[in-house]
Amino acid sequence: MTVLSYMDAITLAMKEEMERDERVFILGEDVGVKGGVFKATQGLYEQFGEERVIDTPLAESAIVGVGVGAAMYGLRPIAEMQFADFIMPAVNQIISEASKIRYRSDNDWSCPMVIRAPFGGGVHGALYHSQSVEAVFANQPGLKIVIPSTPYDAKGLLKAAIRDDDPVLFFEHKRAYRLIKDDVPDDDYTIEIGKADVKREGEDVTVITYGLCVHFALQAAERLEKDGIDVHILDLRTIYPLDQEAIIKAAKKTGKVLLITEDTKEGSVMSEVAAIIAEYALFDLDAPIKRLAGPDVPAMPYAPTMEKFFMMNPEKVEQAIRELAEF
Amino acid sequence: MTENRHAVSGLSDEDVLNMYRTMLLARRIDERMWLLNRAGKIPFVISCQGQEATQVGAAFALDQKKDYIAPYYRDLAVVLHFGMTTKELMLSAFAKAEDPNSGGKQMPGHFGQKKNRIITGSSPVTTQVPHAVGVALAGKMQKKDFVTFVTLGEGSSNQGDFHEGANFAGVHKLPVIIMIENNRYAISVPLKKQFACEKLSDRAAGYGMPGVTVNGDDPIEVYKAVKEAADRAREGKGPSLIETVCYRLTAHSSDDDQRQYRSEEDLAEGRAHDPVKSFANYLKELNILTPEIEEKFQNDIMAEIDEATEYAEQAPYAAPEHALKYVYAEQEEL
Numbered sequence: 001m002t003v004l005s006y007m008d009a010i011t012l013a014m015k016e017e018m019e020r021d022e023r024v025f026i027l028g029e030d031v032g033v034k035g036g037v038f039k040a041t042q043g044l045y046e047q048f049g050e051e052r053v054i055d056t057p058l059a060e061s062a063i064v065g066v067g068v069g070a071a072m073y074g075l076r077p078i079a080e081m082q083f084a085d086f087i088m089p090a091v092n093q094i095i096s097e098a099s100k101i102r103y104r105s106d107n108d109w110s111c112p113m114v115i116r117a118p119f120g121g122g123v124h125g126a127l128y129h130s131q132s133v134e135a136v137f138a139n140q141p142g143l144k145i146v147i148p149s150t151p152y153d154a155k156g157l158l159k160a161a162i163r164d165d166d167p168v169l170f171f172e173h174k175r176a177y178r179l180i181k182d183d184v185p186d187d188d189y190t191i192e193i194g195k196a197d198v199k200r201e202g203e204d205v206t207v208i209t210y211g212l213c214v215h216f217a218l219q220a221a222e223r224l225e226k227d228g229i230d231v232h233i234l235d236l237r238t239i240y241p242l243d244q245e246a247i248i249k250a251a252k253k254t255g256k257v258l259l260i261t262e263d264t265k266e267g268s269v270m271s272e273v274a275a276i277i278a279e280y281a282l283f284d285l286d287a288p289i290k291r292l293a294g295p296d297v298p299a300m301p302y303a304p305t306m307e308k309f310f311m312m313n314p315e316k317v318e319q320a321i322r323e324l325a326e327f
Numbered sequence: 328m329t330e331n332r333h334a335v336s337g338l339s340d341e342d343v344l345n346m347y348r349t350m351l352l353a354r355r356i357d358e359r360m361w362l363l364n365r366a367g368k369i370p371f372v373i374s375c376q377g378q379e380a381t382q383v384g385a386a387f388a389l390d391q392k393k394d395y396i397a398p399y400y401r402d403l404a405v406v407l408h409f410g411m412t413t414k415e416l417m418l419s420a421f422a423k424a425e426d427p428n429s430g431g432k433q434m435p436g437h438f439g440q441k442k443n444r445i446i447t448g449s450s451p452v453t454t455q456v457p458h459a460v461g462v463a464l465a466g467k468m469q470k471k472d473f474v475t476f477v478t479l480g481e482g483s484s485n486q487g488d489f490h491e492g493a494n495f496a497g498v499h500k501l502p503v504i505i506m507i508e509n510n511r512y513a514i515s516v517p518l519k520k521q522f523a524c525e526k527l528s529d530r531a532a533g534y535g536m537p538g539v540t541v542n543g544d545d546p547i548e549v550y551k552a553v554k555e556a557a558d559r560a561r562e563g564k565g566p567s568l569i570e571t572v573c574y575r576l577t578a579h580s581s582d583d584d585q586r587q588y589r590s591e592e593d594l595a596e597g598r599a600h601d602p603v604k605s606f607a608n609y610l611k612e613l614n615i616l617t618p619e620i621e622e623k624f625q626n627d628i629m630a631e632i633d634e635a636t637e638y639a640e641q642a643p644y645a646a647p648e649h650a651l652k653y654v655y656a657e658q659e660e661l
Contacts, residue, residue, distance in 0.1 A: 025468065051468060057498055062457045062491035069461020072446060073395075075468065077461075089487065096451045097458070105439045105447040106430030107653040141654045165656035 004184040007177040009151035010040050010116075013158035014078060016188060018048055021076060024162055027054040028063055028080030028116075037082055038118055038177055064090040064115060068098050071113040076162055084119035084171060085128045091136070098167040099142035114161045118174040119147075120212055120262055122311045125174075126302035132211075132263035132294075137169055138240040138272070144193055145169045145240040149214035151182035153237060156191030164193060173212040180215060194238045196246035202232035205324050206250045208273055209260035210236040213312050217260060220318035229325045239269045244276050251277045255286035256324045262312045265293035287327040292320045329612035333547050336554070338387075340615045346387055346546050347606055347616060348624050350379040353404035354603050355628050356413055357577075359636060360420050360435070364581045368640065369420045373436040375403040377576035380602030381508050382478075383408065384549030385571075388557055389476055395462045397446040397455040397477040400436035401508065405478065410443035413631050417639035424645040431645045444473075453483040456492030456505065463501040463566075474502040474560040476553070481570075482513025484527050490534075493568065497534035502560035504553060505568050508543065510575035515588040531568035543571030544602040574600045 004012065018024045025048075026041055032055035035042035045053040056063050060081060067077035081087045087094070094115065101111040121130030134145055146161055146168055148154040154172070161168035199214055200221055207217045214235045221231035234250040236242065251257045257277060259270040274289045292312070294300070300310045333343045353375050360372040375382060382404035389396070391409050398405045403416065415427050422431040428439045428447075439447030446462065448455050459477035466473050483489060484507050496503040507527050511518055524530065531538025537559075541548045549571050556567035574597035578585040585594070610616035 054499075057491070057494055059487075059491040059494065061488055062460070062495045065454060065457025065488060065492065066461035066464060066495055069397075069446070069458035069463075070465040070468075071461070072458065073462045073465035075465045092451055093454060093457065093488075096449055097454050100449065101447060102653050102656070104429055104433050104437070104449065105441070106426075106432060108427070108439060108441045109447045110656065144655075 001183045002186055003181055004151045005178050006151045006154055006172070006180045007038065007040060009155040009182070009184050010158055010172060011042060011044070013155045013162070014041065015044060015047065017159055017162045018044065018052065023074065024076040024078065025052040025054065026078045026080065027056050027067060029056060029058050029082050031055060031080050036080065038174060040116070041080070060086055060090040061093050064093040064098065067113045067115070068093060068101070068111055071111045072101065072109050076112055078114045078116060078162065081115060081117035083129050084117040084133045085131045087117055087133060094137065094143065094167070094169065095140050099140045102166065103142055110165055111167050112165045114158070114168050114170050116170045116172060118177070119171045120173040120175055121300040121307065122175045122212070124302065124304070124307065125300070127299035130300035132261065134171055134239055135263055135268050138269050140240070143167055143169060143240065144238060145171065146193055146238050147171045147173070147211045148237060149176070149199070149211055149235050151180060151184050153191060153197070155184055156189050157193065157237065159188070160190040160193050163190065168193065171211070176212050191237070194241060194243060196243040197235045197237055198233065198250070199235045200231060200233040202230040202254070204230045204254055205256045205258060205321050206232045206234065206254040207258045207260060207317070207321065208234045208236065208247060208250060210239055211262065213260045213262055213317070216312055216314045216317045219314040220321055223314070223318055224321055229321065231321060242272065242276065244280070247273055247276050248280045251281045252284040255284055256327065257285065258290045258292060258320050258324055260292045260312065260317060262294055264296050265291060266296050268293055287324055290320060290324055292316060329609060331613055336547055336551050338547065338550065342387065343610060344615060344620065346383050347610055349404055349408055350383045350546065350603050350606060351624055352413065352628050352631070353379050353382070353407055355632055356416055357403060359632050361577070361581065363420065363636070369435070371434050372420070372581040373400050374577040374580070375401045377574045377597060377600070377602065378508050378510060378543065379404045380546040380606060381543040381549050381571040381573050384546030385476065385506055385553040387546070388550045388553035389474065393473045395444045395446060395459070395473060395475045397459040397462070397475065398438050398448065399452070399455065399478050399480060399483070400448070401480070402438065402478055406438045406440070406445055409445055411438070411440055411445065414635040414638055417635040418642060421639040421642065422644065423639055423642040424649070425642055430649065453479055453486035453488040455479070456488050457495065459503055460492045460496045460501055463496065463503045464499060467499070467501060472561055474504060474557050476504045476506065478506045478508055480513065481507050481509035481511070481518070481527055482516065482521060484530070485521060493534040493536070493566070496566040497536050500563070500565035503566040504556045504560060505566065506553065507568070507570045509570050509572045512575055512579070514579045514583065526570060528568055528570040534566070534568070536566045536568055538568040538570070540570040540572060543573030544600050544605055546602070546606055573602065576601065
C-alpha cells in the first residue's frame with residue numbers, strides 16, 4: 001500500500017497501462033513536455049517519448065477524432081481534454097462517432113478509447129473552468145461515463161477504462177486532484193465499470209452521489225453520527241449506464257433518499273437516478289426523493305461569494321440529510 | 328489523332344479498361360438504385376453520378392491490399408474498387424441483414440467494411456477526416472507503410488473537422504491523402520456562397536502540405552495526382568490535399584429536386600461533362616475500348632446487377648430485436 005493523491009493514482013494508472021500494453025498512448029494539449037496543466041501526465045513524456053505522449057494542436061475535435069481513428073485501427077488512445085468545459089467542440093466526435101462506431105458497423109469496427117477530462121468547481125475557475133458537463137453525455141448508449149471519487153477507485157477504474165473495448169468518458173474532479181489522498185495497493189488491479197460502491201453503511205438515510213460530493217457526504221455523515229443519524233452512502237462511480245440494481249437496493253435500505261450532484265439540478269444525472277427509484281422502489285420510500293444540486297444558472301460564477309453559494313459543501317449536505325431524517 | 332495520355336502515367340491498356348469497367352459498373356449500380364427508389368422498393372439513394380472518374384482514378388492509384396480509405400457518402404466507385412461487391416451494395420440499398428456496412432442499420436452510402444479497410448462512416452459530414460488522420464497516426468506509430476485516403480465534398484471543406492484534421496496531419500507529417508470531390512453544390516448552395524478562395528487546394532498552404540486542383544472528369548489526371556500523393560506519403564513526406572472538379576449529375580439525393588436551384592443551362596453543362604461518356608470516347612478513339620469489349624462490359628454488368636438486385640430483394644431483414652445488438656462489446660455473448 002502507498003498513500004497516493006487522486007492525481008497520482010491517475011498518473012500511475014496510465015503509466016502502468018502504457019508499460020503493460022504498447023498500444024496505449026496519450027494525446028492532448030500540453031500533455032507532453034509540460035506534463036499536463038494539472039500535471040496528470042507528469043513523467044510520462046520522459047518515460048515513453050513524444051510518439052506515445054503527443055502534444056497536439058489546440059483543437060478538441062481533432063484530439064478526439066484522431067483518437068477515434070487510432071482506436072478503430074486497433075490502438076488504445078487516451079485523449080485528454082484540458083478542461084471538461086472545453087469538450088464541447090468534440091461533442092460531435094464523441095456522440096456521433098465514438099459512441100456509435102460499433103453499433104453502426106454492426107460490430108465490424110469498434111472504438112476502444114478513453115477521453116479524460118477534469119471537471120468540477122470550487123477552484124475559482126469561474127464559468128468555464130468549473131462545470132459538470134456529464135449530463136450532456138449521459139443519455140448516449142454506446143458510451144460509458146466514469147467519475148471516480150477516491151484515488152483507489154481512480155486507479156482501478158482508469159485501468160479498466162483503458163482496457164475496455166468501448167469508448168469511456170472519464171471525468172476527474174479537479175479539486176480532488178490534490179485534496180483527496182488514499183491508500184492504494186501497489187499491485188495491478190481493476191474495478192469493474194458499471195458498478196456502484198457503498199462508501200458507508202448506514203440505516204437511517206441513503207445518500208447517492210458521485211465525485212467530490214462523496215467526500216462531502218462522508219464528512220456530513222460523520223457529524224450526523226453524533227446526533228444519532230446513521231447515513232448510508234452509495235457512490236455511483238459509473239454514471240452511464242447506471243447501476244440500477246445498486247441504486248434500488250440502496251434506496252430500499254433506508255426508505256429515505258438524498259441524491260446529490262454538483263451539477264445544476266434540472267436534467268442532471270440525479271434526475272435519472274430519481275426516476276429509477278420512483279419506477280422500482282416507490283412503495284419502499286418513507287419520504288419523497290430529495291435532490292440536492294447546484295442552482296439552475298448557466299455555470300458557476302467567479303467571485304468567492306457566488307462560487308460558494310453555487311458549490312456543494314458538507315454543510316449543505318448535512319442540512320439536507322437532517323431534513324430527510326426528521327421527515 | 329487522340330494522344331495516349333495513360334501510358335506515360337504508368338497505366339497499361341488493361342488498367343484503363345479496368346478503370347472504365349469500374350466507372351461503368353458504379354454508374355449502372357447507381358442508376359439501378361434510382362429505379363428501385365422510384366419504384367418504391369428502396370427508401371433512399373445518394374448518388375456517385377458525375378464523380379466516377381474522380382473516384383476510380385483515385386482508387387486505382389492506391390494499394391487496395393493495404394491502404395485504408397475513409398470514403399464519404401458518394402464514393403460508390405471507390406468502395407467497389409476496394410472490394411465491396413455489387414451484391415453487398417444492393418444489400419445495403421435494401422437495408423438487409425447481410426449488408427456488410429451496417430447490417431441494415433444505416434442508410435445506403437454510409438460505407439464501412441473492415442476486411443477491406445473501408446472505415447465506417449456517418450452522416451454528420453467531415454468527421455471522417457480526423458479519423459483518417461488517426462488511422463495514419465496509428466500506422467506511423469506501428470511503422471506500417473500504408474497510406475490513408477479520405478474524401479469529402481467541397482461543402483464539407485468548410486467544417487471545422489476538415490481544418491483540424493488537415494492541420495494535425497500536417498504537423499505530424501502523416502501519410503494521409505485528403506481529396507475534395509468538388510461537385511459544385513452543397514445540396515443547393517453554389518460555390519460562390521461556399522468559399523471565397525479561388526481554389527480549395529489553396530488551403531493546403533495553411534496546413535503545410537502541397538495542394539493541387541485537377542480535372543475530376545478525367546480519371547488519368549486524378550490517378551496521377553493521387554499516385555504522386557501516395558508516393559510522397561509512403562516516403563514519409565506527409566499529407567497532400569487534392570481538389571477534383573467535377574459535376575453532380577443527379578439531385579443531392581432521392582429526396583431532392585435540383586430543378587429548384589439549378590438552371591437548365593447548368594444541368595446541360597453537367598451532362599456535357601459526363602465522365603463515363605468522355606472516358607469511353609477516349610478509349611474508343613485509341614481503339615482500346617472496342618465495340619466487342621463494350622458490349623461484353625455492358626452485358627456482364629447488367630447481369631451482375633440483375634443478380635445482385637434479385638438476391639438483395641429476396642434477402643431477409645434483420646430480426647426486429649437485432650436493433651438491440653452491438654451497443655457495447657459484451658453484448659456479443661447475448
